[in-house]
Amino acid sequence: MAGKILKAWRQANFQTAAIKNAPPWTASAPAAPALRGLAGDLRILAVQPTNTEPMVTSGAILGCSCGAGGTGTLMVIPNTRAANINDGIPMLNILPMGLCGSPANPAVAAATGAARGTLTPMPCIPVTSTWVGGSPNIQSGGASALQPSSTLKCAWGGLISILASQY
Secondary structure: OHHHHHHHHHHOOOOEOOOOOOOHHHOOOEOOOEEOOOOOOEEOOOOOOOOOOOOOOOOOEEEEOOEOOOOEEEOOOOOOOOOEOOOOOEOOOEOOOOEEOOOOOHHHHHHHHHOOOOOOOEEOOOOOOOOEOOOOOOEEOOEEEOOOOOEEEOOOOOEEEEEEOOO
8 A cells, every 4th residue: 555655656746836925834845736546535735733732641740739749640531632621530530649738628627627726738639620721722532622831720729730741
């Protein structure tokens, strides 16, 4: 199959695109000849990439403003797509982030009361919903894709942000 496509490529009649005031990347681009064969109708076009926004992927490292040590991980299911704003399900997409130091968390409040007012962090159990700050231009899994600047609010008062990803 590759041999037939390569043969059709070599036989194609390429011409330099002559567009007035065109960006330099189109100066030597071929016109759009059609290649037919096993691959169907394949058109060769000179297109400048428009997706310059980095997207967040599964395995991104998360941090919480109320975290008292440790980081969490973003899990995207299925793992074959970029994360989107709906990937905020606690314990499925958002894994615990060490200890929680928010007095609004009932477990922290109870431990702090038992310690006579000394703030006592307890294990993180995130309570989240939907990410804020998704891409207006890129969709992933039917919703706006996450960007490195996206944030997620926890019900206990923490603000979860993306510390690192494999963009």
